Amino acid sequence: MFVLVISFFVYLLLSWSGSMSIQEVTIAFLLAVAVSFVASGSSRPGFWSMRGLDPRKWWLFFRYVFGPFAAGLTQANWDVAKRVITGEINPGIVKFNPRLKTDAGRMMLANSITLTPGTLTVDIDDDGVFYVHSINLTSLTPTEQDVCGTFAQWARRLAG
Amino acid sequence: MSLSLSQYLFAGASFVMAVLIVILLGRLIVGPTIPDRLIALDTVNTLVSGIMLLLGAVYDAVVMVDVAIVYMALSFVSTLYFARHLEGGV
Amino acid sequence: MLALFVGLLLLVSLFFNCLGVLSLYRFPDVYTRLHGATKCSTFGTIFAIFALLLYSFARFMAEGESRFLVLFIHVVIGGIVLLISNPTGAHALARAAYRAGILPEPAVVDALEEANKRKREAAA
Structure with missing residues (x-):
């Protein structure tokens, strides 16, 4: 979850240029899910762990x-x-x-x-x-x- | 294209950083051991990304800042790879 | 007025970058060089980033164009990436240099060598 949230917001911050469209948010969400699945594949805490989001x-x-x-x-x-x-x-x-x-x-x-x-x-x-x-x-x-x-x-x- | 005074300052600072890179090449060539050379290379990478950030402000191009971010990430990966190779892992 | 502060921050940045480069020539062995190179070049580049942040924020406040805000955000992210990647790379280099068999040349004490020796004796 930590990787998902962070990559979602970093993508939005990097692609923001004055305005925001719904397509942009959708792509950000899909990419964040993909990245966090890849990243949590081998680590211990797993995908749904909420650690690091306190x-x-x-x-x-x-x-x-x-x-x-x-x-x-x-x-x-x-x-x-x-x-x-x-x-x-x-x-x-x-x-x-x-x-x-x-x-x-x-x-x-x-x-x-x-x-x-x-x-x-x-x-x-x-x-x-x-x-x-x-x-x-x-x-x-x-x-x-x-x-x-x-x-x-x-x-x-x-x-x- | 008319630059403001601060943009001239950024351009001057990036020029000085480029001169520092040329000075660093001395250690990159001489360096008695391989880690010495890698340290010089790492410093060159940091300075290059600094130059890219500054030039992004000089040319009013945010794209150069993006390139600098990717450059930092890639130079980090290459440093890790070289270090792993030196340990005998790869 | 803006150029004055930007110039001061850039001067500090260049001073520390110069020291980082100088330390590569003045210090005797790999580990001490790594000290100077990592610390000074990271700190110097962070001050360049501060100058950029000040510049883009002031231009955004004065002109209200969103591209300066975009520049601000991107430079902040660049700074975070730099602050994480640079010391980690230095740590990887130090560890690799030690495992490649390069000992700290002038060293008062070397606890890692003692620990490794104990481990070898225990294995033998």
């Missing part, structure tokens, strides 16, 4: 993107900019376990980590342990707080 989750997600995520992105780029110019680095790969169950949550946290201060996700093993390349290590066995701040808490709240 408006409260979406509201929380928007608050996350425009709050801590935007702040982290800006800080990360300022940090990398300084390191590019001065050239002082202290790199290494560390691991930590954010205890995330779902793939969506893992993907969100991995992308957030990649775009935020001094860290880059290298690998995730089957138990959900993250291996993170850090450009400036502060300790050899860092806590969750050191690696990604409050992002892991946000990912747990958003996608378990």
Whole structure:
């Protein structure tokens, strides 16, 4: 259902140019059904699952993107900019376990980590342990707080 | 066709991005390992889609923005394919 | 007035894009280069997108033609695609580079290598 709704609206947004006709909506709906059938063929949640369509989750997600995520992105780029110019680095790969169950949550946290201060996700093993390349290590066995701040808490709240 | 001042700015910015792509070709050719080259290629893809978005505003053509979206998606798929190939999967 | 703000946003965008390119030449190994290239080019392109959004919104408000609103919507979708695809591609590259046997050259600690070694010993 998630894929269906998203692809329906993306098609309508991309094809909208001043006015909207009923044929357009029909084609959008048919294409969205086709796409969501193909997409849900191999995934676990299945076609009728309503997960991911909770408006409260979406509201929380928007608050996350425009709050801590935007702040982290800006800080990360300022940090990398300084390191590019001065050239002082202290790199290494560390691991930590954010205890995330779902793939969506893992993907969100991995992308957030990649775009935020001094860290880059290298690998995730089957138990959900993250291996993170850090450009400036502060300790050899860092806590969750050191690696990604409050992002892991946000990912747990958003996608378990 | 008369352009507004902001459109001239967009055109100038896309020119600078094109110069950056030419600079990146150095890493693409020299790069000691294959992942180095792939990173340069990935950055080139990002810059090309940025140029397409900016030129869409310069020429007043929304079609170029659509092409940029498709370009981003395709470059993402090609990056994934190269990465999979490097791992030895394909 | 519009051109001033658009120019400022474009300047920030070009600054970060330049740093992204520079980082490919200044950093010593694959992983640190990936840091600079991904972060700076994504952030730079996002600022170019902000400039486009400001421009199209201001033109729409001033002239009321729907094609500027169409431009606005399409650029928003382009930005979302960029924000999802770029870090995912970087993650795929890092993982592929690690599995292809390229170790982080100056590295203080390498937890992944230790984990892999433990796994090999357990299998042997």
